[in-house]
Amino acid sequence: MYLTKQEERMLDGEYGWANQVSMKILVRLGDLFGATRLIPVQSAHLSGVSYKHLGDAAIDFLNELASKGGRAKTPSSLNPSSLDQEILVKRYSNDRVVKQQNIIELYEKMLIQPTLTCTSYYLQEPKPGQHLAWAESSAVVYANSVLKAWTNREGAPSALAAALVGKTPNYGMHQPENRQPNVRVKLETELQTETDYGALGIHLGKLLKEKIPTLEGLRGSDDELKQLGAAMASSGMTAIFNTETLTKRQKLETVPVEAKDIEEAKSSLCTTEQAPDLIFVGCPHCSVNEVKRVAHAMEGQKVRKNTELWVCTSRHVKERAKNHVNAIERAGGHVLCDTCVLVTWIEDIGLDTLMTNSAKTAFYAPTLNDVNVVLRPLNQCMEAACQR
Amino acid sequence: MKTKILNGRPIVPGHRQGPALVSKKPLSFLGGVDYNSGVVIEKDHDLKGEPLKDKVLCFPSGHGSTVGSYVLYSLVKKGLGPKAIVNQVADTVVVVGALIAEVPMVDQIDIKQIKTGYIVEVDGDKGTVKVTSRKG
Numbered sequence: 001m002y003l004t005k006q007e008e009r010m011l012d013g014e015y016g017w018a019n020q021v022s023m024k025i026l027v028r029l030g031d032l033f034g035a036t037r038l039i040p041v042q043s044a045h046l047s048g049v050s051y052k053h054l055g056d057a058a059i060d061f062l063n064e065l066a067s068k069g070g071r072a073k074t075p076s077s078l079n080p081s082s083l084d085q086e087i088l089v090k091r092y093s094n095d096r097v098v099k100q101q102n103i104i105e106l107y108e109k110m111l112i113q114p115t116l117t118c119t120s121y122y123l124q125e126p127k128p129g130q131h132l133a134w135a136e137s138s139a140v141v142y143a144n145s146v147l148k149a150w151t152n153r154e155g156a157p158s159a160l161a162a163a164l165v166g167k168t169p170n171y172g173m174h175q176p177e178n179r180q181p182n183v184r185v186k187l188e189t190e191l192q193t194e195t196d197y198g199a200l201g202i203h204l205g206k207l208l209k210e211k212i213p214t215l216e217g218l219r220g221s222d223d224e225l226k227q228l229g230a231a232m233a234s235s236g237m238t239a240i241f242n243t244e245t246l247t248k249r250q251k252l253e254t255v256p257v258e259a260k261d262i263e264e265a266k267s268s269l270c271t272t273e274q275a276p277d278l279i280f281v282g283c284p285h286c287s288v289n290e291v292k293r294v295a296h297a298m299e300g301q302k303v304r305k306n307t308e309l310w311v312c313t314s315r316h317v318k319e320r321a322k323n324h325v326n327a328i329e330r331a332g333g334h335v336l337c338d339t340c341v342l343v344t345w346i347e348d349i350g351l352d353t354l355m356t357n358s359a360k361t362a363f364y365a366p367t368l369n370d371v372n373v374v375l376r377p378l379n380q381c382m383e384a385a386c387q388r
Numbered sequence: 389m390k391t392k393i394l395n396g397r398p399i400v401p402g403h404r405q406g407p408a409l410v411s412k413k414p415l416s417f418l419g420g421v422d423y424n425s426g427v428v429i430e431k432d433h434d435l436k437g438e439p440l441k442d443k444v445l446c447f448p449s450g451h452g453s454t455v456g457s458y459v460l461y462s463l464v465k466k467g468l469g470p471k472a473i474v475n476q477v478a479d480t481v482v483v484v485g486a487l488i489a490e491v492p493m494v495d496q497i498d499i500k501q502i503k504t505g506y507i508v509e510v511d512g513d514k515g516t517v518k519v520t521s522r523k524g
Contacts, residue, residue: 021488028399028487029480048455057423057462061488135454155454157484209399 001030002037006051010165018070022161027077030160030169037307039131039170042149044076044163047122047135048156050343051100053084058156062106065164072111073166077120078104080138080378082344084336091349112163116338117314119226119285121147131174137239138153138360141229144240146222150174153239162386170258173239180249181195181214181242184252189259189282193377197224198359200257201231205238205257214242214252220304223287230284269362272372275307276355279385282312283358283377288321291335295324295384303332308351309385312340335387342368357381391520394497398515399478402492405509406471408502408519409443411435416452417459417485444508445470446499450482460485472498472510472516481515 003011013020026038048054066198078226083089084099089097104114110113115123116137121143126132128148129178134140135154143149152172154383161170172178185204197220220228225243232238246252281294294311303309311328315337318325341354341361347370354365355374362375376384394482411434415421420430421440428435435447440463460482463469473486478495486493492512502508502519509518 024487025484030481033398033482034476048458053418053453054455054458055423060462060465061458061501153456155480155484157454157457157488158480159463 001025001035003027005259006040007038015070017379018065018164020233021065022070022164022329025158025161026165026167026169031064031169034170034171035169037170038165040166041074041133041162041168041172042126042130043124043132044072044074044159044255045079045132045134045139046076046081046107046156046159047138048160049079049103049107049116050082051096051103052151052343052345054103054146056099059061059103059106060212062103062151066106070110070164070167072163075124076112076163077115077123078112079116079118079337080343081116081340083300084187084338086289087334087336088339088344089349092345098216110164113127114316117316118340119287119314122287122314123316128278131168133159133168135159137233138226139235140231140239141241142226144173144179145229145242146225151236153233162177166204171193173268179240180214181212183208183213184213184246184254185213185215186254186256187215187218188256189262191220191262194224195357195359195375195377197267198227198231199262201228201268202235202258202359202363203261203265205232205234205236208236208238210237212242214246216245223290226284233364234363239256266375269359269375270373271366272353272374274353274372276374276384277307278351278354279307279380280312280347280354280361282310283340283341283342283356284316286311286313290319291317291324293378294333294382295327297379298328298331299388301331301386303385304335304387307385309333310341311335313337339367347371353365355381355384389520389522391518392501393451394501394517394519396494396497396515398512399495400486400491400493400512402472402490402512403510404444404472404492405507406442406444406506407442409435409440409516410499410502412445412453412493413447414449415447416523417456418453418460420452421459423459423462423523426463439468440470441468443470444472444510445461446474446502446508448489448499449474450479451485452476453506454481457485459463460491461489464489464491469495472512474502474507474508474510498503
């Protein structure tokens with residue numbers, strides 16, 4: 001891999017340990033995956049924030065980086081943490097709250113913005129063709145496929161290294177030839193709800209692994225495509241999908257998807273038929289429009305006794321959707337910022353049956369949270385949340 | 389004593405020797421290895437209960453969360469980590485973990501040729517693994 005004089009010096013340790021170790025990570029990964037040089041990134045988005053998943057181990061490394069000169073050189077944002085500052089902060093032990101705060105402060109010391117959301121693209125939308133270094137697989141797929149920006153599927157350490165150096169190795173999704181579809185998905189059924197999009201994602205992720213699909217003529221809303229991508233990245237290694245129609249000359253392997261595939265994916269994601277004690281919307285974090293849909297469905301309703309309704313989003317979207325947020329809170333629901341079900345300890349606060357409209361959450365929650373899951377579209381989730 | 393040299397790909401530089409701890413299964417450092425003790429805790433894993441301390445850890449590949457890199461770093465910092473790592477196929481979690489923890493690492497090695505307890509010398513600069521069996 002070609003390095004500039006300055007990059008060489010950074011690698012040799014002239015700019016301190018934090019820059020050196022970050023550079024080592026980028027150069028080593030670049031060499032392994034066939035990069036030719038480092039390119040500047042417009043932004044970095046980091047996973048590895050929730051204390052639930054990081055544990056104490058990561059604090060050691062973050063501490064070392066922050067105290068040895070690690071400072072972000074490109075606008076950098078953070079994934080959700082394990083709690084919010086209104087509801088959950090009161091429900092966990094002081095130890096958990098303090099450790100979570102410690103992690104966020106270490107990132108802040110490195111000049112990384114504590115956005116604490118997996119949909120940072122609602123705060124600052126990347127432009128088509130911009131190079132990014134993003135972790136958080138749902139945001140990666142959304143950036144590449146819907147926003148047409150360019151990012152690899154970074155891990156927590158490589159996104160952090162890119163933030164501190166301001167650059168990323170130019171392999172994979174940063175090369176146009178690697179972004180072309182190599183399998184055609186022929187959809188032989190109509191998708192009705194965002195949950196159908198999610199179920200399609202789970203099905204395709206398993207089937208296609210790292211292949212790049214084109215779903216010719218698929219016209220979902222941005223919110224629906226967000227569900228599709230998040231699910232695809234959960235069950236597979238997808239970083240991008242395409243919806244353009246190919247020319248007749250492009251002969252690609254074709255994979256048909258039938259109604260029964262979607263139905264099977266949905267039923268495989270439900271682990272119980274029991275009534276939920278938690279109804280959760282906001283994986284990935286809600287857009288303004290999704291908060292609005294919840295608010296409309298809750299109009300004139302009250303959340304059922306012994307049931308909680310959580311709507312998770314960023315502080316930014318919560319502020320922009322203020323009126324809808326008020327409506328949800330009047331009905332007895334909670335609009336939580338900075339966190340979501342998958343990165344917090346719902347299993348420790350007496351919640352054990354979860355209903356959600358998110359296929360990604362349904363895919364992960366039985367193992368990450370050790371809870372039972374019911375997957376239903378938004379309108380059915382809201383019916384379950386309300387008193388009759 | 390029988391000695392053979394296996395040629396692989398250098399991943400993280402450094403030269404270390406120690407007893408092999410060999411697994412047939414992929415290993416996730418996050419959730420799979422206890423952060424406080426350095427003992428493998430992954431359910432149904434063939435190394436379950438084994439401490440990694442001072443071993444040359446040989447396994448096919450890493451899997452699981454990329455936060456696993458930080459776990460490897462902390463274990464090594466606390467003196468509970470492996471001496472060196474040998475993989476069949478290097479994945480980014482293990483590569484980054486070994487890199488930041490400065491654990492010599494080589495991949496593209498047929499680990500079936502190594503058995504737990506063999507003395508293994510890992511050369512992370514050249515990408516070679518020298519294996520010495522205890523048996524005659």
